[in-house]
Amino acid sequence: xxxxxxxxxxxxxxxxxxxxxxxxxxxxxxxxxxxxxxxxxxxxxxxxxxxxxxxxxxxxxxxxxxxxxxxxxxxxxxxxxxxxxxxxxxxxxxxxxxxxxxxxxxxxxxxxxxxxxxxxxxxxxxxxxxxxxxxxxxxxxxxxxxxxxxxxxxxxxxxxxxxxxxxxxxxxxxxxxxxxxxxxxxxxxxxxxxxxxxxxxxxxxxxxxxxxxxxxxxxxxxxxxxxxxxxxxxxxxxxxxxxxxxx
Amino acid sequence: xxxxxxxxxxxxxxxxxxxxxxxxxxxxxxxxxxxxxxxxxxxxxxxxxxxxxxxxxxxxxxxxxxxxxxxxxxxxxxxxxxxxxxxxxxxxxxxxxxxxxxxxxxxxxxxxxxxxxxxxxxxxxxxxxxxxxxxxxx
Numbered sequence: 001x002x003x004x005x006x007x008x009x010x011x012x013x014x015x016x017x018x019x020x021x022x023x024x025x026x027x028x029x030x031x032x033x034x035x036x037x038x039x040x041x042x043x044x045x046x047x048x049x050x051x052x053x054x055x056x057x058x059x060x061x062x063x064x065x066x067x068x069x070x071x072x073x074x075x076x077x078x079x080x081x082x083x084x085x086x087x088x089x090x091x092x093x094x095x096x097x098x099x100x101x102x103x104x105x106x107x108x109x110x111x112x113x114x115x116x117x118x119x120x121x122x123x124x125x126x127x128x129x130x131x132x133x134x135x136x137x138x139x140x141x142x143x144x145x146x147x148x149x150x151x152x153x154x155x156x157x158x159x160x161x162x163x164x165x166x167x168x169x170x171x172x173x174x175x176x177x178x179x180x181x182x183x184x185x186x187x188x189x190x191x192x193x194x195x196x197x198x199x200x201x202x203x204x205x206x207x208x209x210x211x212x213x214x215x216x217x218x219x220x221x222x223x224x225x226x227x228x229x230x231x232x233x234x235x236x237x238x239x240x241x242x243x244x245x246x247x
Numbered sequence: 248x249x250x251x252x253x254x255x256x257x258x259x260x261x262x263x264x265x266x267x268x269x270x271x272x273x274x275x276x277x278x279x280x281x282x283x284x285x286x287x288x289x290x291x292x293x294x295x296x297x298x299x300x301x302x303x304x305x306x307x308x309x310x311x312x313x314x315x316x317x318x319x320x321x322x323x324x325x326x327x328x329x330x331x332x333x334x335x336x337x338x339x340x341x342x343x344x345x346x347x348x349x350x351x352x353x354x355x356x357x358x359x360x361x362x363x364x365x366x367x368x369x370x371x372x373x374x375x376x377x378x379x380x381x382x383x384x385x
Contacts, residue, residue, distance in 0.1 A: 014260035070273075097261035105261055138355060160277050163266055207344055208280045226348035 005029035005080055006087035007038055009050065012098050020098065022089075023047075029084060035075040036064050039090070039102075052102035059216060062152030066102050067091040072157040074216045093157040095166075109153055112169050115195055116177035121188025139184040146179035146224055148217040155211035155221050161204055168204040169195070171211035171221030178224040197232040205229075282333070283340060289333035292326065342367045 004026050012020040025046055027038040036054055043050050055061040057076045064075045069089050080088065096104035126133075155171035162168050177196055181189045196202055205225045212222040271281040296318075303314035317323060345367055346360035 012262050014262070020262060094264070097263045099261060160270065160280060163270070206280060206283060207340060208276055210274075210276055213276075220347070223347040226344050227350065230348045 003029055005038070005084060007035075007042070008087050008089045009039070009042070009102070010089075010091040011050070011101050012092075013049075014100060020091075024087075027080075029080050029086070031081055033080045035066070035068055035073070035078045035080060035088065035090060038080055038088075039075065050102075051100045060150060062150035065093050065152045065154045065157065067094055067157065072154040072214045074152060074154065077216055093153060095157050095159070095163045096153070104153075106153060108166065109151070109156060109170065109173070112173045113151065113176065116169065116173045116192055117188060118173075118176040118180055120180060120183060120186045121191060122185075123187045133185040135184055142184070143179045143182035146175045146182070146219055149176055149179070149219045149221075150217055152216065154214040154216060155219075158210040158214035160208055160210070161206060165200070165204060167200045169201050171205075171225065172219075174202060174205075174228065175219050175221040175224040178228055181228075193232070193235070196228060197236075202228050202232060282336065286333035286337045289330035290337060292330050293334060296327070296330075338371065342371070 005028075007025045007027060008022045009025060010020045011017075011023045025038075025042050027041045027046075030037075036057060039050065039052055040054075043052075052064070052066070054064040054076065056063070059074055059077050062074075065072060066075050067073070067090070068075065068078050069083060072093060075090070090102065092098050092102045092104045096106060096108070099105050149172055151172060153172065156162050159168075159171055162170050174196060177192050180186045181192060202225050205222075207222060207226065209222045212220045215221065271277045300314060303311045318327070342364050346363040349363055351358045351363060
């Protein structure tokens with residue numbers, strides 16, 4: 001195996017360019033190097049003007065999502081050797097505006113995240129003196145999978161519905177809403193329902209399933225959305241049959 | 248020669264990529280998505296076809312015979328074969344979705360997906376066999 005690899009990195013410098021171009025870089029291709037290591041090598045040794053986001057290097061912070069050879073990936077968990085002999089094409093995440101080089105504009109996602117109220121909502125808080133809200137391991141299992149989301153937005157980049165209909169709340173925000181809806185300590189499911197059961201919520205999803213394939217933390221947002229569809233449909237049906245007694 | 252960038256009111260320099268017209272050819276799951284959207288037309292066609300059939304049946308034997316003759320028309324036959332393909336595709340999507348939408352626990356553990364999808368397929372096979380028996384043999 002050769003000990004270098006070629007990277008085709010998307011560049012967009014708004015002060016000089018009107019649209020993105022590709023720049024070619026040669027980097028070492030070490031067995032233990034991920035795409036992010038190669039980008040850091042470029043930044044440190046070759047071209048300090050390259051811009052991209054990163055932080056933890058271990059799949060926790062969710063900052064380094066990019067498109068690698070056409071697939072949305074966390075670059076800290078994508079090994080260069082898997083793409084040998086190269087070249088490797090590195091682009092910003094799809095479906096988001098580009099601010100510069102590999103940096104995308106994410107405020108649309110941040111706004112939607114807050115809209116689904118991803119925190120524990122209580123109808124009435126019990127006083128501190130009564131202690132914490134206890135939970136059994138089974139109750140934890142109900143939502144644990146959905147709590148693994150790191151907000152990396154790979155699922156938004158993979159979702160064609162979000163690409164076509166930017167008002168769609170999107171996979172991660174719905175999965176996180178479900179994370180709290182399924183939490184035994186939470187009482188806010190009703191507050192989240194109007195937004196989630198809107199046509200820009202769960203019903204926008206047509207079960208493409210790419211979000212689940214792209215997710216680096218096995219959250220399975222597609223399952224969260226389908227589960228909520230069933231719940232919303234049953235709840236509508238109940239209110240139809242029992243207009244007064246439904247809860 | 249550089250082109251004029253697409254200016255937006257507040258952020259003139261963000262670059263917004265245009266989605267290619269052929270984006271849905273990029274991967275099989277996208278193509279399946281578009282075909283599934285298209286399948287709604289054929290599902291609707293089957294509903295209309297069934298309504299026409301019921302209407303013809305209500306009008307009497309002669310009218311029903313006319314309907315049967317009309318459905319033997321090659322064009323109608325081809326449309327129905329295509330519609331059947333799409334309706335089956337639509338049904339399989341639903342059966343694939345069922346285990347993800349339903350969480351069934353047995354002795355504290357979530358039952359495997361096949362246990363939920365399996366009975367769905369079995370019920371489908373039984374219903375199809377029953378209809379075939381009534382139409383062809385009964």
